[in-house]
Amino acid sequence: MIIEGxxxxxxxxxxxxxxxxxxxxxxxxxxxxHVELRRPDLRFAFPPDFAARLTNRRILGLSRRAKYLxxxxxxxxxxxxxxxxxxxxxxxxxxxxxxxGDFHHERSQIPAHDHVVLHLEGPDGxxxxxYNDPRRFGFMDLLSPSDGAxxxxxxxxxxxxxxxxxxxxxxxxxxxxxxxxxxxxxLDQRLIAGLGNIYVCEALWEAGLSPLRQAQSIVGNGxxxxxxxxxxxxxxxxxxxxxxAAGGSSLRDHRLTDGSLGYFQHCFSVYDRExxxxxxxxxxxxxxxxxxxxxxxxHCRQCQK
Numbered sequence: 001m002i003i004e005g006x007x008x009x010x011x012x013x014x015x016x017x018x019x020x021x022x023x024x025x026x027x028x029x030x031x032x033x034h035v036e037l038r039r040p041d042l043r044f045a046f047p048p049d050f051a052a053r054l055t056n057r058r059i060l061g062l063s064r065r066a067k068y069l070x071x072x073x074x075x076x077x078x079x080x081x082x083x084x085x086x087x088x089x090x091x092x093x094x095x096x097x098x099x100x101g102d103f104h105h106e107r108s109q110i111p112a113h114d115h116v117v118l119h120l121e122g123p124d125g126x127x128x129x130x131y132n133d134p135r136r137f138g139f140m141d142l143l144s145p146s147d148g149a150x151x152x153x154x155x156x157x158x159x160x161x162x163x164x165x166x167x168x169x170x171x172x173x174x175x176x177x178x179x180x181x182x183x184x185x186x187l188d189q190r191l192i193a194g195l196g197n198i199y200v201c202e203a204l205w206e207a208g209l210s211p212l213r214q215a216q217s218i219v220g221n222g223x224x225x226x227x228x229x230x231x232x233x234x235x236x237x238x239x240x241x242x243x244x245a246a247g248g249s250s251l252r253d254h255r256l257t258d259g260s261l262g263y264f265q266h267c268f269s270v271y272d273r274e275x276x277x278x279x280x281x282x283x284x285x286x287x288x289x290x291x292x293x294x295x296x297x298x299h300c301r302q303c304q305k
Contacts, residue, residue, distance in 0.1 A: 016083065178215035
């Protein structure tokens with residue numbers, strides 16, 4: 001079983017949530033009996049005594065914060081994991097590993113790229129969770145019980161786009177006096193954590209808002225601006241929920257836990273549809289591609305104002 005992001009692209013929140021759900025049955029409740037570190041670092045060096053501090057620790061739960069995976073351990077510490085661009089997890093059991101399905105691209109299973117192996121003993125038997133990363137942009141860290149939100153990777157993160165905080169009031173607070181483009185503000189991880197380029201394009205189209213307008217332009221007490229913020233908050237929630245339900249899958253070769261492809265990419269309304277007719281009923285516009293801060297933005301100038 002392979003659970004992954006796509007090489008060359010940073011996985012987005014729905015992909016990371018799909019990875020979490022795929023790993024949870026093997027990791028939650030299991031004891032880490034042995035840790036193999038096949039190199040001293042990934043993107044960053046492993047913390048001191050990394051393997052020793054994980055050995056014989058039970059994994060109480062596997063959660064997600066933004067695009068990070070967090071395995072809570074029975075001593076109060078947590079294992080923090082990030083896939084980077086080319087990272088993937090492979091779960092192998094004594095009965096063998098399975099990858100049914102047809103794949104658009106093959107992911108790396110070259111042993112030279114298997115950098116970390118967690119040997120687990122769980123309620124359903126033993127398993128090995130292998131982290132493979134050809135480009136080594138992913139990383140792992142250990143959080144002490146007192147580290148938590150003060151950790152260098154987590155401390156500056158904004159609100160969760162799927163959490164209870166996401167709503168018109170929080171958008172007003174976060175975007176107040178922000179003169180940057182609306183799309184840039186949505187991608188700012190210090191404001192809203194976990195949103196990526198693909199789903200921001202989709203949410204803005206669904207909300208009927210231009211990616212070019214200033215973020216502060218939807219802040220205010222009038223009914224029109226309240227309606228804009230409400231539509232945006234609802235669109236963010238809906239787009240992410242649909243992507244997670246579809247298996248997370250913005251990426252052409254993204255695999256679900258059973259090895260099949262994610263197909264949410266076939267349901268995109270705007271992303272990667274340059275030159276095609278806008279799908280909004282009665283619009284009549286055409287999808288355009290522009291570049292903002294080095295990233296492609298897809299939008300319909302006709303109906304996104």
